[in-house]
Amino acid sequence: MKISIQNLQLKYGDFVAIENLNLDIGDGEALVLLGQSGCGKTSTMRCLAGLEEPSAGRIIIDDVVVFDSERGINLPPNKRNVGMVFQSYAVWPHMTVFQNVAYSLNLQKLSKNEVKERVTEVLTMVGLEKFADRGASLLSGGQMQRVALARSLVMRPSVLMLDEPLSNLDARLRDRLRVELREIQLRLGLTCVYVTHDQHEAFALADRIALLQGGKIVQIGGPREMYETPASASIAHFLGVSNVMDCEAVAGGDGSSSATVAGHDFTVHSSQRIPSGTRQMKVCMRAEDLQISAQPKTAANAWKGKVMVAGFQGNDVRYAVELDSGLELDALGTIKRGEQHDVGDSVWVTIEPGQVQILPAEVLA
Incomplete structure (x- = not known):
């Protein structure tokens, strides 16, 4: 199901949580709203679900106007056919897994056969078919999160919305559930809106990523595009670039550029063109590219x-290298490539000019 958000605005008194946000989400697309806490990503999702009333704008889900400030339309959540999976599992501990998932279907007065068929179908989908009769209080965190997902899927929503559902889980389980979530979304062809502050989660789950800062979308694109061509140094830093430094940038005649890091006798060359306009610039280098x-x-x-x-990080080693200029760089070495050095070792650090980015500090409004 397609979603269209037009000129969405949400205010709390003088505070603007979302400012004139425009976004189109395609049928069957997985879109991730990515950003730091307080950037407006959860507020945007809550407006879509009908849990928050925007101050202005228009929201259309599957050609149905669910909110329009000018026409006074604001459909309640139960009329929008969206499923929500929250960060907190909200699983009823006194019920079994089957009863938790069947609860909303029973409220709809569906037949026992249909309830059993639909609940069994989604429990199989999320790998909990063998736990149907187990009390929810006896489940692990990962199993509870699967129950919460099954409870949303059993309603056969047009749109599935997930608000940081994996943040309470340990790292290994989180990695595994990312893959499972993506498999389910692709298998069902669900339109999915996913909120997270974790860039690795966004890269793994998204067809497109919308990165928010201060209630605005500052960049939108596919995971690889976002990773390789961040629009600003602040975006690059949020996406995991650890070497971000103030600099004086100079454009070369052949489209290349160079930058001198502020306060250090250190110049780095880039084969990339400096963006036009006079702005504060920063040089950005990924640790894995050094x-x-x-x-x-x-x-x-x-x-x-x-x-x-x-x-030591298993196959990788994270280094802090102090250069003769006094500048410290963060670098990532791979042991299998023989890149293993000890504290105190003298080393040479290199990077290809094509892997150096000289970017504006922030995206211009």
């Missing part, structure tokens, strides 16, 4: 330094 070697290097971007920290 190469560390014990052997001297001669390249456009090659600097000598010393390993200050070496944090």
Whole structure:
């Protein structure tokens, strides 16, 4: 089902939580609303679900106007055919798994056969068919989250909305459920709106990502596009770029550029063109793009330094390298490539010019 959000605004007194937000979500698309706490992503979802009344704007779900401030339309949540999965499981502990999932169907006065058929179908889908008769209080966190998902799916919603449903789970379970959620969404062809502050979760689940800052969408695109071409240094930093530094940028005649980091005798060269306009610029380098070697290097971007920290992370080692200029860089070495160095080692750090980005500090309004 398609969703169209037009000029959406939400205010709490003088505070603007959402400011003139426009967004179209395609049929069967998984869109992730990504951003820091307080950026407006959950407020946007609550407006879609009918749990929050916007101050202005228009919302259309499957060609049905569910909210229009000018025409005075505001359909209640039960008339919007959307399923919600919250961060808190909200599972009734005194009921069995089957009873939890069947509850809303029983309220609709469906026949016992239809209830049993639909509940069994979704429990199988989420891998809980063997736990139907188990008391909900005896479930693990991951199982409770599956019950919450099944309770939404059993209603056969047009749109499934998920508000940081995996944030209470441990890392390994979270990784596994991400894959399962994506499989279910693709198998059912569900239009899905997912709220998270975790960029890895967004990359794993999204067809498109809408990144919000201050109640506005500052960039929207596919996961790979967002990862490779962030629109600003603040977006790059939020998406995991650890080396973000103030700089003075100079454009070259061939479309390349260079940047001198503020307060340091350190210049880095980039093969990317500097965005037009006079703005505060920052140079951005991903830790995984920096190469560390014990052997001297001669390249456009090659600097000598010393390993200050070496944090073992399994196949990877996270390094803090202090360069001779006094600047400290965060780098990620892969043990399988022989990139293993000890604290105190003298090393050379290099990066290809094509992997250096010189970006405006913020997206212009």
